[in-house]
Amino acid sequence: MTFEAVPLIPRSVLFADPSYTSPQISPDGTRLGYLAPRDGVLNVYVGPLNDPSAAHPLTNDRGQGIRWYGFCADDRTLFYLQDADGDENWRLHLLDLGSGEQRCVTPFEQVTVQVLEHNRFHPTEMLLGINKDNPELHDVYRLDLIDGSLTKVEANPGFFGWLIDTDLAVRGAVAMTEDGGHQLFRRDEPAGEFIPWLVIPPEDAIAATNHASFSRSGETMYLLSSVDANAGRLLAVDMASGEQTVMAEDPNYDVDGLEWDPLTRAPLAVVFAKDRQYRTFLDPGFESEFDQLKQRLGADGEITLDRSERDDRIWLVSLAPSDGPVSYYRYRRDTTELTFLFHDRPELSGYQLARMEPFAFTARDGLRVHGYVTYPPGVPARDLLAVLDVHGGPWGRNTWGYDVDAQWLANRGYACVQVNFRGSTGYGKAFVNAANKQWGRTMQTDLLDAIDHLAGQGAIDRGRVAIMGGSYGGYAALAGAAFTPDVFRCAIDLCGPANLLTLLASIPPYWRPIARMFHTRMGDPEIEQDMLAERSPLSAADQIKIPVLVAQGANDVRVKQAEAEQIVAAMRRNGVPHEYLLFEDEGHGLARPENRERYYAAAERFLAEQLGGRMEP
Numbered sequence: 038m039t040f041e042a043v044p045l046i047p048r049s050v051l052f053a054d055p056s057y058t059s060p061q062i063s064p065d066g067t068r069l070g071y072l073a074p075r076d077g078v079l080n081v082y083v084g085p086l087n088d089p090s091a092a093h094p095l096t097n098d099r100g101q102g103i104r105w106y107g108f109c110a111d112d113r114t115l116f117y118l119q120d121a122d123g124d125e126n127w128r129l130h131l132l133d134l135g136s137g138e139q140r141c142v143t144p145f146e147q148v149t150v151q152v153l154e155h156n157r158f159h160p161t162e163m164l165l166g167i168n169k170d171n172p173e174l175h176d177v178y179r180l181d182l183i184d185g186s187l188t189k190v191e192a193n194p195g196f197f198g199w200l201i202d203t204d205l206a207v208r209g210a211v212a213m214t215e216d217g218g219h220q221l222f223r224r225d226e227p228a229g230e231f232i233p234w235l236v237i238p239p240e241d242a243i244a245a246t247n248h249a250s251f252s253r254s255g256e257t258m259y260l261l262s263s264v265d266a267n268a269g270r271l272l273a274v275d276m277a278s279g280e281q282t283v284m285a286e287d288p289n290y291d292v293d294g295l296e297w298d299p300l301t302r303a304p305l306a307v308v309f310a311k312d313r314q315y316r317t318f319l320d321p322g323f324e325s326e327f328d329q330l331k332q333r334l335g336a337d338g339e340i341t342l343d344r345s346e347r348d349d350r351i352w353l354v355s356l357a358p359s360d361g362p363v364s365y366y367r368y369r370r371d372t373t374e375l376t377f378l379f380h381d382r383p384e385l386s387g388y389q390l391a392r393m394e395p396f397a398f399t400a401r402d403g404l405r406v407h408g409y410v411t412y413p414p415g416v417p418a419r420d421l422l423a424v425l426d427v428h429g430g431p432w433g434r435n436t437w438g439y440d441v442d443a444q445w446l447a448n449r450g451y452a453c454v455q456v457n458f459r460g461s462t463g464y465g466k467a468f469v470n471a472a473n474k475q476w477g478r479t480m481q482t483d484l485l486d487a488i489d490h491l492a493g494q495g496a497i498d499r500g501r502v503a504i505m506g507g508s509y510g511g512y513a514a515l516a517g518a519a520f521t522p523d524v525f526r527c528a529i530d531l532c533g534p535a536n537l538l539t540l541l542a543s544i545p546p547y548w549r550p551i552a553r554m555f556h557t558r559m560g561d562p563e564i565e566q567d568m569l570a571e572r573s574p575l576s577a578a579d580q581i582k583i584p585v586l587v588a589q590g591a592n593d594v595r596v597k598q599a600e601a602e603q604i605v606a607a608m609r610r611n612g613v614p615h616e617y618l619l620f621e622d623e624g625h626g627l628a629r630p631e632n633r634e635r636y637y638a639a640a641e642r643f644l645a646e647q648l649g650g651r652m653e654p
Contacts, residue, residue, distance in 0.1 A: 040415040045653055046388045046448050048641070051441055052633040054079050054102065055381040060365055062086060062353050063108040064157060066346040068134075069367075069378070070108060070115070077630060078102045081117060083134065086351070086367065089378050095132055096139070101628040107152075108345070110160035114182050118150065123592045123624020125149055125545070129165065131182065142185045145169045149547060153177065154201045157299070157347055158253075164190075164205050172546035177207055194231075196222070197550035200258070202251040203302055208258075208276070209234065213550055217557030218242045223276070234279070237264060239557050240470050243432055243462070249295060253302045259284075261292050268465035271295070271307050285317045291463050296323065299344050310463045312395035312407065313437050314339050330354065330368065333375055338364075339438055357438045359393035359411075362386060389414050391447035393437055398490035400459075400483050404471060407464070408456035408487055409435055410496070411443035421452040422648045423497040425484055425517075425525075429508030431472065432558075434461040449641065450650040452497050458483035460558075474560050476537065477516050477572035484513060485524060501648050505529035505640070507626060508596065515574035515604060518581045527647040529586045529640050532596045532625055535604035536576075537569040538562055545594045578607035584614040586643045588636050590623030616643065 053074070060071040063086075070083045075094045079102030084092025096103055096117065106117035115132045127150045129143045143150045143165070151166035161182045166175030170192075177191035177199060191199070191207050200209035200221070209223045210231055219237035224230070241263045249259040249271070258274045260281075270286030285292065285307035294308035298320075305323040309315045318324035331340060334356050343353035354366040354375075362380040369376075380386065391414045397407045412418045424446050428435050435455040446453040457464065458480050460472025472480050484504070492499035504517040504525045511533015518528040534540040541555060541562050556562070560569045570576050585608060589601035601617065608615045618639060620632050627633045638653075645652040 040413050040450065043389050043413075043415050043448065045651060046385070046444070048445075048634055048637050048653055050382075050384045050388075051445050051448075052637050053384075053630050056383055057365070057379045058381050059104075059106070060353060060378070061106075061108055061343060062346045062351055062367075063112065064110050064160075064345060064347040065112045066348065066351050068108070070106070072103060072106070074102075074630075079104065081106050081115065081132075083115070095134075095137065101622075104628070107155075109155065109163070109182055110157045110347075111182055112160070116152070116163075118152070120149075120624070121592075122622045123590055123626075123628060125594050125624060127151075129180075131185065140185060142180060142187065143167060147172070151175055153199060154203075154205055156203055156205075158203050159205050162205055164201060166199070168547050173549045175547065179205070195550065200251075202255045203253050204255065206255070208251065208255070213553050214239070215553060217553045235260075235274075237262070239554075240466055242554065243469055243558070250297070250302060253300065259295075259304060263291070263466045267467055268292075271304060284319060287317075289465055290315075291465060293463060296342065297344075299347075299349050310434070310436055326370070329373075330375070334366075336364075359438050359440070360390040361439065363439065388448075390439075390444055393440065393443060395437065396491070398487060400479070400486045402479065404459060404468070404483075406456065406458060406483050406487065408454065409437060409443075410455070410491065411440070411447045411453040412496075413447045413450050413452070418452070418496040420498045421496060422450055422650050423452040423454055423488070423491070423502045424644065424648075425454045425456070425488060425502060425504045427484060427504065427506030427510035427513040428455065428457075428461070429506065429510050430462075431458070431460045431476075431480065431509040432462050432469070434463050445637065445641075446650075449644070449652065451503075451644070451648070452491070454487060454491060454497070456484055456487045458487075473558055474565075474568070476512070476559055477520060477574075481513060481516050481520065484517070485521065488524070501526055503527045503529070503644055503648055505531075506533065507531035508533060511596075512574070515585070516572075518583055518585050519574040519577035520580070522580055522582045525583055527584045527586070527643065529588075529643065530601075530604075531588045531627070531636070532590060532593055532601075534573075534596050534600045535578075536573045536600060538566065538573065539599060539603070540596065541569070543597050543599070575603050575607060578604060579611055581608060581611065581613050584616075584643070584647055586616045586618070586640060588618040588627075588639075589620065590625060590627070591619055591621045592624045595625045 058072045069086045072079045073082050080094045080096040082092040118127045129150050132139045148169045153164040155163040163180040165178045168175045174193040176193045179188045196210035198211035212220045217239035219242045221235040222231040223234035225232045260272045261269045263269045269291035271284040273282045290309045293310035296306040305320040307317045338356040338358035341355045352368040357363045362382040362385045365378040367376045391411045393409050393411045434457045443453040491497045504514045511530035514528040514530045605617045641652045
């Protein structure tokens with residue numbers, strides 16, 4: 038089949054909410070829950086585990102939809118979090134699975150709630166972080182699931198994180214140091230005071246070093262740490278002596294995930310995100326069972342396990358390829374019965390999708406950089422139109438798997454290029470630290486070098502490349518338009534900052550305890566104001582000469598509406614061709630399907646006009 042004969046995948050299929058997503062098995066093993074559209078809005082559905090088709094909606098949200106929910110270990114309660122139009126003031130709701138009665142147990146204004154811990158060992162209790170007394174700090178509250186009462190158990194003197202064991206005891210906390218590092222505190226019993234414990238230097242304090250979990254006994258804390266190594270490794274820390282034992286490590290890649298024994302809370306396997314997922318097994322029995330399951334699934338895709346069923350008899354298994362929908366299965370360990378449940382997006386099964394391919398190159402300063410490219414199906418990778426799709430964060434990364442942007446762009450005739458530029462996580466601390474104070478500089482030139490690499494191979498047309506992205510990716514798109522206006526044909530910015538000084542001055546209150554990290558990584562506005570201004574696309578707005586599409590959520594608390602308004606006003610003054618989409622009922626990103634449809638329709642038309650790709654009539 039030639040590319041011209043590849044059917045266009047409707048945007049209504051690509052950008053609609055999944056038909057089924059976030060499935061979970063209830064702790065008692067009797068129910069299956071998932072999120073699915075109800076009248077076009079994601080809501081929670083629950084039904085018998087043995088008959089997913091019998092599930093019915095338990096919630097009736099009419100706004101942005103529900104994104105986070107879970108079964109409680111008491112076997113009678115379901116919880117979910119909800120904000121208002123993307124304002125990130127999360128409230129916790131409880132739903133009685135028997136009666137259907139719902140109640141909001143944190144009905145506070147301008148407050149954001151965090152679920153800190155809930156488990157099978159204390160089924161009627163939950164620990165929450167709530168910032169109602171001080172918007173910058175989350176105190177610890179105990180929620181009684183039976184009567185809905187809240188009791189403050191820990192006032193926050195200045196911590197940004199808590200260390201909580203499986204008995205819901207606060208065992209320690211984490212604070213930011215003046216140099217941007219972390220200080221872990223250990224609770225001294227019986228006095229109850231927090232005493233300084235482990236120091237995480239600033240070079241180790243992002244992504245590569247994190248508290249992971251406690252063993253069931255509470256005697257061991259499992260820590261992900263790159264201290265004394267390049268990449269984040271799994272350590273077992275004795276809580277009494279402080280002795281650390283390395284359990285798993287890789288010289289170049291950070292630990293990306295862990296598989297736990299649900300009863301002992303001991304790690305069974307460690308996941309490293311290389312070009313693809315790679316597991317190091319710590320338990321031979323689990324390794325054998327996982328390998329057998331992988332062989333039975335057969336198809337190429339990343340496997341994820343949900344072991345929330347209390348007796349660990351039933352696993353929920355997902356298989357995620359890059360060129361098809363995610364498949365979900367029920368696996369009964371006692372009988373080895375493997376039953377297909379559903380695809381997350383069954384509508385995609387009738388279309389030809391494109392496969393994501395890893396690639397790597399050497400940046401201009403010698404740093405090795407990785408990424409992914411998704412080519413249009415049915416045509417040789419030769420002189421293709423290209424869109425550089427930049428991930429957000431920037432302390433995040435692209436991973437191999439189904440990516441809606443990549444499929445949309447490939448289906449429209451573009452090579453979708455996704456680069457894990459320096460600062461992206463997963464590649465060790467040296468790679469992250471190479472991005473310190475490099476916004477608009479080497480972080481940006483990594484993107485340019487990726488384009489040069491693929492163009493040098495003849496895969497893409499160097500003269501017909503666009504840049505787009507959201508959040509930090511939106512910043513990169515604006516930076517591409519302002520700092521290298523001759524490199525790209527056009528740019529698309531979704532909720533990206535245009536002015537780094539106003540961005541840092543307007544971070545949400547509950548981010549202020551970690552503001553020093555932003556100053557260490559980006560620049561300190563008190564002493565590096567000139568540098569931050571220079572790295573801001575707004576400062577070079579008079580150099581923008583390519584068309585720019587800007588989209589913004591009016592309720593965005595991370596990148597405020599003023600960021601979009603500033604750059605749009607500058608382009609208007611300078612006569613630069615531009616479009617501006619403001620979404621009054623969105624926050625940081627686009628949660629509503631109708632808004633995604635509006636944005637991607639505009640982006641599709643914009644790219645077709647500037648590069649010449651296909652577009653839906």
